[in-house]
Amino acid sequence: MMRRRMIVPLLLVLLVIAAIIGIGTGAVFISPREVVEALLGTGTKNQMFIIGQYRLPRVVLGILAGAGLAVSGVILQGMIRNPLASPDVIGITKGAGLAAAIVIFLFPKSPAVLLPLAAFGGAAVVALVLYLYTRRRSVQPSTLALVGIAIGVICQAGIQYFMVKNPGDVNSALLWMAGSLWGRGWEHVLAVLPWLLVFMPLTLLLSRKLDVLSLGDDVAEGLGERVDRLRVLLLITSVALAGACVAVVGSIGFVGLLSPHIARRLVGGQHTLLTPVAALIGALLLVVADSIGRGILPPMEVPVGIMTAIIGAPYFLFLIARERKNSFS
Incomplete structure (x- = not known):
């Protein structure tokens, strides 16, 4: 246990x-x-300007978005x-x-605070469909993934429709769809x-209930948990985290899939420790991926979403293969 708790400071x-x-x-x-x-205020004026206005908010946003997407994945996998x-x-x-694309293309002059709200609404609709589907306890993991992929394809088609109808904004839309921290500033952090600040502490408070839920619905109900109400609360929390992060950094994939699995291998399945570890891994993954994307061919940048996809896609295929092997064993 002591060795596991050393993972967080490390x-x-x-x-x-x-x-x-x-x-x-x-x-x-x-x-x-x-x-x-420069961070201590003793660097050159040029370096302090570059870092304070461009580099630091980008890294801070990468930390926040990586942690948010990772915790959203922890909640979904546990729920x-x-x-x-x-x-x-x-x-x-x-x-x-x-939902964010609708705001970007149809309401380009809308306030920045509207984008996370719209993204939350779009994510909530998809989550509601999946929740209603997964109430059938016989659903297999691979089946759920296929349903989610199908819904994702429909949403992707909608995004492409708006891109075709609004060709003037297609470049910025493509960059946003790939997932990028380019051009992000303090307003995106705010x-x-x-x-x-609201939903991360709520997740930590619900972490023990996630442990109970992982034992199965019958056991959770026997221990006094109201499973349906708990699932709705967890779903709202996961959707809020994912929707807000996607709204400001775009469609960055695999962080929410990779981080919980790595954390589970490091500290086990107890959510009180799994959740903060996954958050740190997600933040680390996004910051490293963004740094690699900026450092490969400067001054050109590879969007961070492409870097996370290069890392995450093989791992996703490995998980599918393992699930199929377990289903046949």
């Missing part, structure tokens, strides 16, 4: 190191020592008892993306921060 140290390296990575390289000096459940795999991210 991940915090790795996240700080990754953040410092990420702040320094880009068209203008800044060494880690210069980054620390549905499905290792393939994550916001992007089962279509929640695409639902949020479609847009997503309130959602995380």
Whole structure:
């Protein structure tokens, strides 16, 4: 147990190191020592301007979005008892993306706070469909994934329709669909921060109930839990986290799938420890992926969503193969 609890401070140290390296990575390289000096207010004016106005908010947003998507995945996997459940795999991210695309294309001058609200609504519709479907206890994980993929395809078609109808905004829309931290500033951090401040602590409070829910509906009800009400509350929390994050960073995939699995291998399935560890892993994954995307071909950038897909797609195929093997064994 002591070794497991050391995972959190270790991940915090790795996240700080990754953040410092990420702040320094880009068209203008800044060494880690210069980054620390600039953060402490003793660097050059040029470096302090670059970091304060461009690099630091981008890294902070990557930390927040990575943590939010990871915790959303933890909730879905624990609630549905499905290792393939994550916001992007089962279509929640695409639902949020479609709603956000409607706001971007049809209401381009709308206030920034409207985008997370719209994304939350789109994600909630998809989540409601999946919830009604998964109330049948015989649903297999691979079946749920296929249903989510089908819903995601429908939402993707809607996004492409708006892109065809509004060709003037297609470049920014494509960048947003790929998932990117490019051009993000403090206003985007402030847009997503309130959602995380409310729903991340709520997830920690519900973590023990997730442990009970993982024992099965009958056992949870026998222990006094109102399973249907608990599932609705968990679903709202997961949708709020995923919708808010997607609204500001775009459709970044596999963070919500990868992070809970890595965390579960490190600390086991107890959600009181699994949740913060998954959050740190998600933040670390997104910061590292964004740094790699910026550092491969500077000054050009590879969107962070493409980098996470390169990492996550093989792992997703591995999970599907393992689920099929378990179903036949």
